Amino acid sequence: xxxIGNKIKALRRAKGITQNEFADALLVSPxxxxxxxxxxxxxxxxxxxxxxxxxxxxxxxxxxxxxxxxSYKERFIRFMLDNGMLRFGKFTLQSGRIxxxxxxxxxxxxxxxxxxxxEFFADAIKEHSAEATILVGNSERETPLxxxxxxxxxxxxxxxxxxxxxxxxxxxxxxxxxxxxxxxxGKTLKNALEDIKRKMGYYPKHIIVSVDRMERGNGTNFxxxxxxxxxxxxxxxxxxxxxxxITAIERGVINRKEDLELMKQYRKKYVE
Numbered sequence: 001x002x003x004i005g006n007k008i009k010a011l012r013r014a015k016g017i018t019q020n021e022f023a024d025a026l027l028v029s030p031x032x033x034x035x036x037x038x039x040x041x042x043x044x045x046x047x048x049x050x051x052x053x054x055x056x057x058x059x060x061x062x063x064x065x066x067x068x069x070x071s072y073k074e075r076f077i078r079f080m081l082d083n084g085m086l087r088f089g090k091f092t093l094q095s096g097r098i099x100x101x102x103x104x105x106x107x108x109x110x111x112x113x114x115x116x117x118x119e120f121f122a123d124a125i126k127e128h129s130a131e132a133t134i135l136v137g138n139s140e141r142e143t144p145l146x147x148x149x150x151x152x153x154x155x156x157x158x159x160x161x162x163x164x165x166x167x168x169x170x171x172x173x174x175x176x177x178x179x180x181x182x183x184x185x186g187k188t189l190k191n192a193l194e195d196i197k198r199k200m201g202y203y204p205k206h207i208i209v210s211v212d213r214m215e216r217g218n219g220t221n222f223x224x225x226x227x228x229x230x231x232x233x234x235x236x237x238x239x240x241x242x243x244x245x246i247t248a249i250e251r252g253v254i255n256r257k258e259d260l261e262l263m264k265q266y267r268k269k270y271v272e
Contacts, residue, residue: 056112095185100262105210118148128237130206132177138192178204186224212238
């Protein structure tokens with residue numbers, strides 16, 4: 001009880017909010033928050049995912065469990081699931097495919113989530129040596145993520161970059177990295193690349209996506225990733241892949257054993 005209270009207090013203070021503001025966000029009374037932080041009670045179990053999501057952390061991090069044994073890829077998968085960016089169920093994708101999972105890393109609602117996402121994207125850029133002079137997003141929606149990634153690149157690795165959105169005109173031939181969510185058949189990403197070429201004069205050298213779904217493009221035996229890399233002369237890097245998510249389920253990194261068979265069936269049908 002003391003541990004969870006101390007964790008909430010530390011997170012709240014780090015975020016710079018009052019007990020009243022935190023209570024309003026959770027739709028509870030300020031007295032409840034005060035009791036948690038003074039070890040007089042603990043949050044209702046139904047509130048715990050909301051608290052973790054509000055601060056942009058995993059449930060394990062909320063309870064103070066050590067995550068050093070997990071790779072940054074596994075931590076990212078946990079982060080996405082805990083924050084509603086990785087969902088399991090039945091989803092119709094833009095490609096028309098019926099998928100047992102959905103990736104929507106653009107579904108962020110607060111600065112702590114954006115900051116954490118930016119760190120994961122920065123780690124992927126560093127891991128794949130995809131540093132660039134300019135970071136760009138393919139929509140206004142991704143601008144906060146582009147900025148967060150740039151800030152993390154500087155704070156964590158000392159790499160300073162400029163940033164632009166695809167609706168800006170820019171014609172300087174400097175190395176560019178595109179920050180984006182994910183793709184399935186690649187149609188949306190192809191359109192984004194053409195738009196960037198039209199607005200900025202050239203294609204990015206690197207593309208960083210949250211998840212590589214590893215799926216074949218429509219009417220081909222090759223993955224959409226391979227198609228786009230060949231057609232546009234770009235290099236696509238991902239934080240995690242579809243196989244990483246399956247492995248995370250198998251290893252118990254995320255507790256979704258009930259979805260494992262559907263994930264494997266989908267892989268057999270659509271993955272390269």
